[in-house]
Ligand SMILES: Cc1cc2nc3c(=O)[nH]c(=O)nc-3n(C[C@H](O)[C@H](O)[C@H](O)COP(=O)(O)OP(=O)(O)OC[C@H]3O[C@@H](n4cnc5c(N)ncnc54)[C@H](O)[C@@H]3O)c2cc1C
C-alpha cells in the first residue's frame with residue numbers, strides 16, 4: 001500500500017513531529033508516532049520533517065501502455081441541440097493539447113436530433129465528431145447517456161476527455177470515470193500535457209491558499225472538468241474540416257429507471273458569467289445595508305454585483321452571485337473588487353478578467369497579485385468618492 | 394424503507410493558509426459537518442417523518458469524524474457507520490466512492506441514498522455519482538425539491554441551469570440534494586442525552602466484502618498530486634496609495650480613460 005512510513009528512531013521531537021501536519025494526520029499513540037486516516041499525502045512531513053523520519057512509499061504499479069490511448073476528446077454539452085459555449089472553449093484547449101502530442105481532437109455528441117448540429121463543430125477544428133443520436137437520448141438520463149459515452153470510449157480509446165463543469169457535466173463525468181475506474185479532476189483552471197500524454201491538471205486544492213498539480217499517471221482515459229469562461233473559444237473557420245461518425249448504443253442499454261415527467265423553463269435570470277462589468281463585495285463590508293454602495297457603483301457602471309463566499313454564507317446574497325471555485329467563473333471586461341482578500345478559490349473564478357481593479361486596505365492582500373490596478377484604501381472612502389465623481393459628470 | 398445519508402466532516406471556520414514559503418499552515422482543528430450534508434440529513438428525516446423510514450448515516454474519515462455522526466444522532470438519525478482505516482488515507486474521489494460503496498453494502502439494503510451536493514473542502518460534487526455507478530443504481534444530482542415518495546419510487550425536482558425537471562426515479566437510487574431543499578433542524582439536547590452512549594458501528598478494510606488494498610486510499614486513487622505551489626503573482630501592475638478622496642478621483646479618471654464611464 002502506498003503511504004507514509006514513519007521511522008520512529010529518527011524522531012526526537014515528538015511534539016514537533018505531530019505538529020508538522022496541517023491536517024492533523026500525525027498522532028502519537030501507543031508510544032509511536034503514527035499516520036492516521038486524515039492523511040492527504042501532501043508530503044509536507046516528508047519534506048519538512050527530520051531527515052528520513054517520514055518516508056513516502058510508493059506502490060508497485062502495473063504500467064499501462066499509453067500508446068494505445070490516443071486523442072483528446074470533448075463532451076458536447078447542450079440542451080436540445082443548443083451547444084453550451086463551454087464546449088467550444090474546451091475544443092480550443094483540446095486543440096492546443098492535442099497539437100503538443102500529435103493526437104487528434106474528438107467530440108462526443110449525445111442526444112436526439114443532433115446529427116445536423118454535429119457538422120457545425122467541424123468549423124472549430126474537431127477532427128471527428130462521434131454522434132449518438134436516438135430518441136431515447138432526448139432528455140438527460142444518466143444510464144443511457146453513460147452507456148453512449150462508454151461506447152465511445154471503448155471504441156475510440158481517447159487519452160484525455162474534457163467535460164464542461166455544468167450541472168449536467170458534473171453528474172455525467174464522474175459516472176463515466178467510475179465506470180472505467182479512472183481519475184477525474186474537477187474544476188481545473190490550467191491544463192497542459194506532458195510528452196508521455198499525461199494530462200497536467202492544475203486547480204486550487206486542500207481548501208487552502210494553494211494550487212495543486214494533479215496527474216493521472218497510470219490510468220486512461222484521463223478525465224477533467226473545466227468551468228465555463230476559463231479557456232478561450234477558437235475562431236470559427238469558414239471551411240469545415242474532419243468528419244462526423246455515427247455511433248449506436250445497444251437497445252437494451254437505452255433503458256432507464258428515470259422518467260422525466262415535466263420540464264419547466266426557468267425565467268431567464270441575470271447571470272454574472274455574462275456580465276461585462278462586475279463590482280464584487282467582499283467580507284470587508286460591515287453591514288448588509290452597506291451593500292447599497294456597491295449596488296450603486298455597479299448600476300453607475302452598467303454592471304452587475306457579485307460577492308465572495310462569506311457574504312453568501314451570511315445570507316447577504318443570492319448563491320448565484322458568488323464568484324469562485326464553488327461559485328461562478330466570470331470573465332468581464334472590467335471587475336472591481338471591494339474588500340476582497342483574494343483567496344485562490346476566489347481568484348480561480350475571475351483571474352482571466354480583462355481589467356482587474358482591486359480596492360483593499362491591506363497592501364499585502366493576495367488580490368493585488370492578480371490586479372492590474374491595486375488601490376490600497378478603505379472602500380468606505382474610495383467608493384463614495386468615486387460615486388460622487390461619477391454622479392457629478 | 395431504509396435510507397443511507399453520506400456525511401463528511403470538513404474544516405470549520407479556520408482555513409488552511411499558506412506561509413511565504415508555500416507551506417500549509419492550519420491552526421486549530423476546528424471542524425464541522427459539511428453544510429450541504431445537513432440538508433441531506435434533513436431530507437432523510439423529513440421522509441422518515443412522513444413515510445416511516447430507518448435513517449442510517451455513514452462517513453469515511455479519521456476517528457474524530459465520529460463527531461458528525463453524533464451530530465446526526467442529535468438530529469434524529471437511527472444508526473451510524475464510521476469507515477475508518479489508515480488504508481483509506483489519501484483517497485481521491487474514486488477511492489472515496491469505492492470505500493463508501495463497500496460501506497453502504499454493509500448497512501443493509503437501502504432503497505435511497507442521499508448525498509450532499511458537494512463538500513466545502515473537497516468541493517468536487519463527484520462522490521455521489523461515482524458511488525451510484527459502483528452500486529449500479531441510477532442517480533439524480535442537484536435535487537431541489539422532493540415531490541412525492543411512493544412505494545417503489547421517488548419524484549424529485551432537479552435544478553438545471555435553464556430548466557427545472559421533475560423526474561420519477563425507481564428505487565434503489567441515489568440523489569444529491571441542493572442547499573435549501575429543507576431547513577435543517579438543530580441538534581436536540583434531548584436526543585443528545587439519549588444518544589451519548591449510542592454505539593457507532595465502525596468498519597475497517599477487513600470488514601468489507603472487497604478487501605483488496607489496491608482499491609482503497611492512495612493505492613486506489615488514479616489521481617496523484619504531483620506538486621503544490623502558491624498561486625502566480627502578476628508583477629505587471631500599478632499600485633496606488635493616498636487618501637480616499639485622491640484614490641476615488643484617480644479611479645474615476647482611470648475608468649474614464651478606459652471608457653467605462
Ligand atoms: C473548497 C473551497 C471553495 C471555496 N470557494 C469559494 C468561492 O467560490 N468563492 C469565494 O469567494 N470563496 C470561496 N472559498 C472561501 C475562500 O477561501 C475565502 O474564505 C473567501 O474568498 C474570502 O472572502 P473575502 O475575500 O470576501 O473575505 P476575507 O478573506 O475576510 O477578506 C476581506 C478583505 O477585506 C479587506 N477589508 C476589510 N475592511 C475593509 C475596508 N473598509 N476597506 C477596504 N478593505 C477592507 C481586508 O483587508 C481583507 O483583505 C472557498 C473555500 C474553500 C475551502
Ligand SMILES: Nc1ncnc2c1ncn2[C@@H]1O[C@H](COP(=O)(O)O)[C@@H](O)[C@H]1O
Pocket residue numbers: 399400401427429430433451452453454489493507508509510511512513515516517518519520521
Ligand atoms: N468521506 C466521506 N464520507 C461520507 N460522505 C462523503 C465523503 N466524501 C463525500 N461524501 C458525500 O459526497 C458528497 C459530495 O462530496 P464531494 O464530491 O467531495 O464534493 C458530500 O456532500 C457527501 O454527501
